[in-house]
Amino acid sequence: MIAAAPREPVEPPRVVREIAGGSPVHAVWENELGGMTFRIESAAEVRFVKWSPPGLSLSPEVERLRWAAKYAVVPRVLDHGSDSTGEWMVTAGLPGRSAVDDRWIAEPGTAVRAIGSGLRALHETVPVADCPFDWSAEVRTTVARRKAAAGSIDQADWPPELPRVASIEEALDVLADAPPVDRAVVCHGDACAPNTLIGDDGRFAGHVDLGGLGVADRWADLAIATMATRWNYGPGWEGALLDAYGISPDQDRTTYYRLLWYLAD
Template sequence: MIIASTPSGPVEVPSFVTGFARGRPVRAVWRNTLGGLTFQIGADGRRQFVKWLPAGRGTFTAEAVRLRWAARHAAVPQVLDEGADDEGSWLVTAGLPGRSAVDGRWLREPAAAVRAVGEGLRALHEALPAADCPFDWSAGPRLEAARARAAAGRTSLADWPEELPRFRTVDRALAALADVPPPDGPVVCHGDACAPNTLVGEDGRPSGHVDLGTLGVADRWADLAVATWSTVWNYGPGWERPLLDAYGIAPDAERTAYYRLLWHLTG
């Protein structure tokens, strides 16, 4: 499975980022699976971040709207600017305290990192008011998106994760999602609750969340299934149950399997 990660080599800095920095230090801190990059501008308490996507790969409009809504209730980045030009699209935000849960500091302390991810996700779910949320991330619309993606030829069994059940065809995999588990919640889900998107303060407590471009109301297990799965990618086996313990919930094998399969098929 291809996952987002910290860039390991030289990164070409887009002209917008260079211009925005105005001589301040620029450091590429993340590369996603769409070819998008996140740059840290400046340092210490005056850090700002620029997320950038090449032209034709989408915009950050949906994320900017969600961040502005969520900022009234939880610790998420403040939107400073959002736009696009012929080279690409960008989203500029103010920095939050803390480091990503997959920063080198926390990779050396996985127990503390996993606890922060679980506690942080629970706090986010409790802070964001589902009744007032205008965004939807429930299984029904996501399944329709997965079907459309498959119909466009963008789904393949070639890169199938070994942790998921094997299917002979994509249609059979989609059919397995037709019976949606009764929702547990609903809550306002993060939408990409992988470990890197929780920030952890120096005290080991969660200090905020980033990358909320698909935030919306859904079953809490839509987040939990992916959050626990990401512990395997980032910290190795054995950390799924500690995350659930930190969140304060018992394992749910049915919902976990359902939402991991849905996650994979929606790309």
């Protein structure tokens, strides 16, 4: 499966129902590993509960959100816990709708401009010198080598955007020769379209799903954000996103960081 909004009814886990306390619960997202996000809306507030099955920890995201909230528009963590059935994180709702909401799918030009400007705001605002999290090519290449040794990388799953290499070993050799850093920033870590929120005015409203946030070359985010425009809006929108960010295309860095994404993340 791929990450998407559920199309069929979902029975929330017991802990999510308990957190809701009788308020309506709606499943809004399901990831590839079985994690779910639920929206709880009452007269007083909107909350989201992110739930993960055992073995898929939310602690890294909790830590990053609490740190990043000092500088960027991200969800405020209200609660975090775990039991034998899984782990959960409760956050306060933010204004706006996901960039893959039906409204923005119908207005891709508006959506990609919001994604590009939102990434620029994140990269300009969050201080690199104070960031305790590392998402560099060096760290992620080590992860990729560990995954390859465990046999958990399947080259058959790679999309056509990636460079054609003969083997996983050859791909790892490519990763070992990282391009010079263009500009180090605090990256989102998963800059796919669903993780940008857009306000009713069509402007960037916030970022969600920051479990990978950390310092890296800004192209680590831009390579994935542009690639994701094809998945969600069709071909032809990469340039508009880069224009909104305020940068010219860089094919070498884009190719490198897309390959790193598929091997390490």
